[in-house]
Amino acid sequence: MDIDRTTTAMLTGLFDPTNAAAWELFDRRYRSILIGFGRNCGLRENDAAEVAQETIVRFVEEYRAGKYDRTRGRLGAWLVTIARFRMLDQHRRRGVARIERGESAMVDLDDERSVTAAYEAERRQGVLREAIEELRTRSKTDPKTIQAFEMLVYHGLSTQHVATELGMSAHDVYLAKSRIAAKLREIVQRIESEYEEAPGEWDASGHRPSAGLGA
Amino acid sequence: MGCKRASAFRRARRVKDECTETRGFEPSAGCGRFSLDALELAALARHDPQVPVDASVLPHLKECARCQTAVDGFDRDNAFLGEFKGVLIAPTEPDARAVPDAESGPIRGYRLGRELHRGGQGAVYAAEQLATRRACAVKMLLGGRFASERQRVRFEREIEVVARMRHPSVVTLYESGLTREGEPWFAMELVEGARLDDFVRTNALHGRQVALLLQSVTDAIAYAHRRGVIHRDLKPGNILVDVDGTPRVLDFGLARLDDGSNPIAPGAGTTMAGEFLGTFAYAAPEQLSGDPNAIDTRCDLYALGVVFYECIVGRKPFEGARSIAELIAQKTTSIPQRPCALVPALDRDLEVIVMKLLSPEPARRYDTADALSEDLARFLDGRPILARDDSLSYVVRKTLRRHWIASSAAGALLATVLTASVALGFLYAHAERERVRSERTLSTLQNALGSANPETGAGSSSMRIDDFLTIVEQQVRAELVDEPYLLAGVLRTVGLIHLGFDDPNRAREAIEQAYRTQVEGVRLGSVLPQQLAETELALARVCFNTADFVSAERFYRSALVLREESLGRDDVDTVDTLRQLASVLRTTQRLDEAKACLDDALARSQSFPSTATAAITRVGILNGRATLAGARNDFAQARAQYAEALDALLKFVPEDDYRVGRTRYNLARAQVQLGDLDAARENARAAILVLRARKGDEASMTRQAVALMEEIEKLSATDDGR
Known part of the structure; x- marks a missing residue:
């Protein structure tokens, strides 16, 4: 296992603003997950991309400010919480714009279980995507x-x-x-361990990052 | 068979050797009795009974561990690799996810194309029905298997609703079913066309043509209502005009369905309390209230009104709201600008129809879509429409009444204040020309607030004005924090309203702050002297009412100088200031000085223009002279001058004007002094009626009038006794 690709190594690297590799890995790994998550929550592509961007930036800020305590919850739960607040914030900001454009201003963000499942599915897709890329580009x-x-x-x-x-x-x-199938299983298993995010139930609302509440 | 098996293993060994990355890879090919094809089909058949399987395979699997292992392996691989089906290689590529291959796509028998629309409920794709080669639109539940139960129920409800519809202006349902993953979907006709608003704009349609289009939409909605369906989300985006020019209503995703056989009657409803479904800009006020019982077919009529207005005017009836709360306040309490004011060429009947649809009260809209359709037909045929226009008096009455209903009225006026404030803040930061405009807007704002003053407006002090003003004041202070001079103007008006409602302390607090700001503003050249003069006059009134006559005189004199310098000696406002100064002098028993002031004022009034304002100001001077005569115990002159003032006043204001009440009270006092009790009683009674209506029972002027009446009755009784 390439130790530099683990979530732990990546998070350690993120503390250092000059560590471009850690930032790139984090960005590549989570941006697409967050965009897919936003899409599953009913956002348009551009809005989902914006939420993903805001979530990543906010996370890194909070992380460097020492607000993320890994013993209190998984990285995914933390990201989902920030993303949900970003979405609500976007709804507030876009509410008027949507009024002007005359679009339906309703997205169901209330169902905790659905939100959690949506993120988990996107995370898994991220792992699979990474596995396919590796199969194509790095395996023999x-x-x-x-x-x-x-x-x-x-x-x-x-x-x-x-x-x-x-x-x-x-x-x-x-x-x-x-x-x-065998090869991909092996790759997926390794990447999953790098994410250190076992699939399953977790409480996305249990760890609210204070700064994530937004304006 | 044995040879075949050996061959398979040899190939497998070769593949394994070639692949250095697959150490430990041991493909299982079964015992060799059946082909791998047959074994894989057996694996697939575990999940799909439609898959054709060699009949002899299944009994064999029970006996052959190797073949069983092979099938398990296929099953496991298929399940694992199946996960990769939805994985995008370029995840952010728009809509790439929506174009799966026909055979492996989510819906058997359909080839899905580009995403056409994504809303709160589902995503719509262009599609091809493979069996018929027919182009169609397929709607799938948003979020797929992650959709909440409520979304799922709504989606299934939409299928049910669309299935009920067979109307030329409603999209037709072709087929519905479940995806390979068990999620609901439905296929409907694909409408190739433009959004209604785009169509109207592109073709530069005018009123009559829009009415023609809207009549088709209205017929479709009437049809839906007769089948127990309320659309609840009508908007230009949900009305497409097809290539034949026929408008088509679509997206019944938020529709409410009455399951009984009876059509929906006003008042029927099943939506969860507090839940809003729809689009704010097009939602009826009662839809925004969150009360499901308030929603009926007339919600759709309101939405049609908004669509109609937008199509003929080019903008929505309520724009500029900065929050949902403001929009709700606008919708429930404001009347949109009349379309004819914006499009002068528009037919007046069309305006009446649109305004009727936009009535905030459902009862004032058309009762049914059929009734609307009938009126549109009448309009298009050139016959008289059945809708009647709201008279001006109705509109004024309604607006005033709304503004006076305590808490909700506060929200209404507040919305006006805030909107104006924001506009002011913006405009003031710009060029001089804009500054002039902003001052005009400021004047509008002050007038809006000023209408809450019972002395000049139509209110009564029994309303919860305290709550109202507190909110207004807080909001205005917050909104105009960066615009102190604008804030000062508003605070002065707020202060005068406090004074009008007998709260001199709060009045003084607000006006003093305005005064301090404006003094500094005049010094810096940012505030005009006449603006400061108005604030000084307001402050003088507050001081006078709190018996601080020294300060009152000082402010009146200062204001007089400022007005004489800026407006001129004989200006109506300047002369009125002189009259007010006389009141203070009279009150402090400097009667000669007061008389000199009033004589001077009367002399200056000779050059007044012949306007109502000027005439009323002159009445004020006459009133002042009468009061002064009373102070000198010359009641006969006082009575004559009050009577003269009253006659002059009644030429310009109605009987229930506050000033009429006050003059009648003064006249009655003089009449009492002269023993003319019958005339005094009549005037006192009339004064009490007006003062009660304008100032309320508790106002000091009302109490004085009531006390005077008691005195008159007492004196009458004494007279009778004699």
Whole structure:
């Protein structure tokens, strides 16, 4: 395991404003999760991106100010809490704009369980995304094998179809799929340990960052 | 078979050797009796009974551990890899998620395209129904499996609602079902068109053409209402005009459905208390109240009114609200600017129809969408419409009444004050031309506040004016913290209202602050001398009312000098200041000085212009002379001069004007002194009626009038006794 990629190492690095690597890792890892989370909460793409940006900046500020105590809750719970306040803040700010534009100003942020599940799903997607990227760019897996996997999984093509397309036997396609599954499992498992965020229930409202309450 | 199995393993071994990254990888291919295809189908069939499986595989699996392991492996891999289906490689790419492949997409039989719209309830995608090759729109529940139960119920309700509709101006439901993940969706006809407001703007449609479009929408809404459906979210974005020019109502996501067979009657409702669904700008006031029982079909009529207004005027009836609370206050207490004032060429009947729809009181709108449709038809045919215009007196009466109803009225006037304040703060920071405008706005603001003064307005002191003024004052102070000179002007008005309601202490506090600020402002050239003069006059009145006559005289004299310098000696306002100064002098028994002042004032009034204001000011001087005569115990002259003043006054103001009441009281006093008790009784009675209405029972002037009446009765009884 690359120790520098763990959440602990990343958080340690974030204390140092000059540690660009830690910042980049944090940003790459959580921005897309937060954008997806915002989308699941009903935000438009641009609004979700804005909330993600504000959440990341706010988190780093609070973190450097020593407000994040890891013993009191997971990083994800902390981020969700900030993001939810950012969303409410955006609703307040956008309320009038939405009035002017005549759009529905209603997003359901009340259901704690839904919000938690939405974040957890996005976090998991982030892990899977990272795993795919690693499979494509850093593993030594045969490109044709990856291609077979993508045709099967992303494009929903049949085994026979893939075999014909790629000039492989159906059996080889099965094997390719099986190998990719094993490889991805290994990568996902490692990344999950880097996140140190086991999936499951947690209380997103239990740890309210004071500065996250916003204006 | 055995050969095939060996071959499979050889290939597997080769693959394994080639892949240095897969140490420990041991693909299971079963016992070799069945192909991997067959085994994978068996794995898929565990979750989908539609998957065709070789009938002999399933019994075999019970006996063959190797094949069972292979199927388990497929199952496990499929479940794991299935997670990757929704993973985006470029997660922030707009709408990339919405374009899955037809075969692997979320809805069997449909190929989803770009995202068309995303609202509070769901996302709508362009789609193709594969079996028919028909273009359509597919709506899916927002948040998918993470949607809350309430969202899910609403979505399913929407499907039910749309399914009830078969109308040329309502989108048609094609099909509904569950996604592969069990989430509800529905397909409807794809309307290729423009939003109503865009269509009106692009084609520069005018009133009549808009009315024609809106009539189709109204018919659709009437149809929906007859089927027990209230749309609750009508707005231009939910009305598309298709390529044939037919408006189509869509998005029934927030609609309320009456499940019974009876159409929805006004008052029916099931929404949770306190919940608001819809779009603020188009929501009826009662919809914003959060009271589900207040919502009925007339909410849709109000929304149509907003849409109508927006289409013919080019802006919404209520704009400029800076918060939801302000918008609610505007909607419940204000009357939007009349469309004809903004679009002079607009037909007056159309304005009447729109204004009727926008009535804050549901009872004043049309009763039904059918009634609206009938009036639109009448308008389009050139026949007289059935709606009647609110008369000016009704509008004025309603506005005044609303402003006087204690707490809610406070919110209304407050909204006016705040809006004006913000405009002022902005304008004052700009050029001189803008400054002039801002002063005009300031004048409007002061007038708004001034209308709360019972001496000149229509109020009574029995209202909860204290609460009202406290809120106004706090808000104004907060809003104008960076604009001290503007704040000073408003505080002076607030102070005068306090004084009008017999609260001289708060009046003095507010006006003194205004005075201090303006003195400094005059020194710096930021405040005009006549503005300071007005504040000095206000302060003089407060001092006079609290018997601080020395200060009162000082402020009157100072104001007089300022007015003479800035307005001229014979100006109406200057002369009125002279009259007020005379009152102080008379009160402090400097009767000769007072007489000199009044004579001077009367002489100057000879050159007054022939305006009502000038005439009333002259009446004030006559009144002052009469009072002075009374102070000199010359009651006959006092009576004659009061009578003269009263006659002159009644030419310009109504009988129930405060000043008429006060003059009648003074006249009655003189008549009592002269023993003319019958005439005194009549005047005292009339004075009490006016003073009670204008100042309330507890006002000192009212009490004095009542006491005078008691004295008259007592004297009458004594006379009768004699």
